[in-house]
Amino acid sequence: MGKRGKGRRSRRRSKPTFFLLTLGCPKNVADSEGMSALLEQAGYRPTESPEDARVLIVNTCGFLQSAKEESIEYLNALAQQKRPDQVLIAAGCLVQRDPESIKERVPQVDGFISTLRWMEIPQLVRTLTQTSRSRPFAKRELLGESPYPQPVARPKRVGPTAYLKISDGCNASCAFCTIPSFKGRLRSRPLSDLVDEALLLTRGGAREIILVAQDTTDYGRDFGDPLALPRLINALTNRVPDMHWLRLMYAYPGHISDALIEVMASHPKVLHYLDIPLQHGDPRTLRRMRRPSNVDQVLRTIERLRDAMPDIALRSTFIVGFPGETEEEFENLLAFLETIRFDKVGAFTFSPEPGTPAAEMPDQVPEEVKQDRWHRLMATQQRISLERNREQIGRVLEVLTEQVVDAENLAEWLAGTDIRGPVTLARSYRDAPEIDGMVLIPGVLPVGNFYRVRVVDALEYDLIASVDEDHDR
Secondary structure (H helix, E strand, O other): OOOOOOOOOOOOOOOOEEEEEEOOOHHHHHHHHHHHHHHHHOOOEEOOOHHHOOEEEEEEOOOOHHHHHHHHHHHHHHHHHOOOOOEEEEEEHHHHHOHHHHHHHOOOOOEEEEOOOHHHHHHHHHHHHOOOOOOOOOOEEEOOOOOOOOOOOOOOOOOOEEEEEOEEOOOOOOOOOOHHHHHOOOEEOOHHHHHHHHHHHHHOOOOEEEEEOOOHHHOOHHHOOOOHHHHHHHHHHHHOOOOOEEEEOOOOHHHOOHHHHHHHHHOOOEEEEEEOOOEOOOHHHHHHHOOOOOHHHHHHHHHHHHHHOOOOEEEEEEEEOOOOOOHHHHHHHHHHHHHHOOOEEEEEEOOOOOOOHHHHOOOOOOHHHHHHHHHHHHHHHHHHHHHHHHOOOOOEEEEEEEEEEEHHHHHHHHOOOOOOOEEEEEEOOOOOOOOOOOEEEEOOOOOOOEEEEEEEEEOOOOEEEEEOOOOOO
């Protein structure tokens, strides 16, 4: 038997650490969680500090020009501080949409992986980090569509809320949208994979699962099943016992079926909340947008939802200043808001994205007119939101606690109240993370738990509540 050399150390090196920054929408968050999980399964270690990472990854957004600029800005910031032993990877939508812009403006990027190939991130990281340190890194690119199916891969631990992306791509042809050009057509994931992933999420700590896609209500239509979404919701509620809340986002108005409404109304785990991005309320503008333009049908759909779920919280998104939008059309949009009285609304000024039909349309609206209309819409909705919130006073809601902060850090929100000291931030069924309001509870409650609270006051976007004496969680 051979002798061991004195003081001999193992030559095995630990896998490098990675830092992953996510930009953009919840669908990007889901992809980032998948990348992180695959890297951890391959032995790589995550870190929250770029300085401590060997691998720097930015999951970019390329939806709007402003998002593109933000992605370039963050890549540049990491590139300027990058050490010779670090590699920088650009991932996600902007890589799919316009990789040349990244190459031109951030030449320090070492690797590119598109939004359709994120599941190959371990191979890309392995290739880059095995490059000899004695010479510059050889750039690597994984572009186009992946030949591999999307895996079921999630981090070992997640927060109390997690996103579940049920499909990718989009079959709609909205005149203002770039997504089909780089995401491709709808590709729904198998129901069994989604149930398996939801089980992994809940085992990792998730209590609220949020279904996301470009259009969640289009799920399954690519394999000929227009009722696939209600079937999926039934499967999740019956086969994922540790899921407490199920939230549905991004519902296309024409695809909200009676079966979907019935399953939402009948399952206690399914939140009475729906995000329906309508984009406008005047049929002429909607036709130019290439969106569903039957406003009466939308009103009937809202009526069906409220008949089945009188307490449903409805959210929508609107674009002001679309090419050709007249003052009359904009006034019709304001009247539409007054008629439906959404609980939550997001609004954007039109952005002419290169390559879209809307960018080449005549009668582009001046920027100052766009800004004026945006402020008028937000003022209208702020009043409606406050009225809707005041209707909640006295109501007992179940909330999920998320964070404890000092009231001084909420001075703008709490102006005119006498709240001091620590405040627990929570969300009810009426509030999706990041985009909607909060429920503010004076005092300290454990984070990540469910409580029953009684609403005692209302602000424009948020509620103030106290713990109900009969809370049971």
